[in-house]
Amino acid sequence: MIKACVFDLDNTLLDFMRMKREAVEMAVEAMIDAGLKIEKEKAIEKIFRLYEQTHIEDQHIFDRFLEVETGKVDYKILAAGIVAYRKAKTANMMLYPHVRFVLTELLRMGLKLGVISDAPRLQAWTRLAEVGLHTLFDAVITWDDTGVRKPNPEPFIAVLEKLNAKPEESIMVGDWAERDIYGAKELGMITVFARYGDTFGTQNSGADYEINDPLELIDIVKSLNKNV
């Protein structure tokens, strides 16, 4: 009997990379408009390479980019970039198609809902609030809550405890095979690979199920619960 469904956040519920790409592009255009001398595509590429050097949540990426690129931080250019980034981020913070419908449908079916995210707590929660999902989940476990990332067992154990569900009664849905799927499987959860959010070109996810659309989740739950 499936009692709980746990989701990764970025690239599973939220189309995170699309948001990131749009926001960085708008930021670069605004910085060029404010006086930065650089070719647009080159700047975008450099910024994403800087993200790889630290992490995708780096809150000082444009400071670092300007420092590397121009040897100093011109605040006129920095501010133009930040403001454009924020506006584009808000405008492009979107759920994948059907996510909202599926989540409310799972609630109607009596399931408890959880999130495990490796993002920092404030970022994870503000993203949920931005798309209006923050009141929907019974448990949200972020990086700050356990201090370790998936596939470590701690965040999976923490979310299941809060949802009051055993691993075998729970589904984990995620786009990152090595983290989401591997970690959940080790613990005995049922695993669903969100292929629609795959940015790695994953060949073999190792998951029990693979979905190309969040809608498919409803049938998976129904079939798992049909003989109960």
Next chain:
Amino acid sequence: MIKACVFDLDNTLLDFMRMKREAVEMAVEAMIDAGLKIEKEKAIEKIFRLYEQTHIEDQHIFDRFLEVETGKVDYKILAAGIVAYRKAKTANMMLYPHVRFVLTELLRMGLKLGVISDAPRLQAWTRLAEVGLHTLFDAVITWDDTGVRKPNPEPFIAVLEKLNAKPEESIMVGDWAERDIYGAKELGMITVFARYGDTFGTQNSGADYEINDPLELIDIVKSLNKNV
């Protein structure tokens, strides 16, 4: 001969308090919607009292408010507040009527334009970028640039140096008599009190001129320059 015009930012160019009021109200409503048990008007009042205890730029005001009010920080509620605050801030970041017209008119008249703000550098610049004024000024001096606030002479001296203008060739426009007007007058600048932005109920500004509308600035400059 007037060669330069220097403006305070908040409550002189930007209707800052209006933005702040709207943003805090939206944040409180969102926090109540996310589960916070408090009466709306009481919460708004408490938050503004907390701002007075630190400063109006406090970036952790809602954390502190929740801590004081509930003894802990519920990130669901915090995130709801922050997201609503940001959206309302962007929507309500507005110039006073005629400000944009007056600034471009002064540029056409050949004046150099400056800003002196006691706000932190990043906040001052992002506000300018948010209203699309960041490319208009020849000099922007923020708190971080001199490390002291008005009415200390340092920020006034710094902006005049960058504008390459003598005090007697320059106008200072501000809403805060003790800071903007006093500091500029001490240095020998011509002073204009922005009465439309006054939030203190100032009786005697001590300024050379007082204006109820930014438009009046154009005639002041014209009359000062007519015999040159």
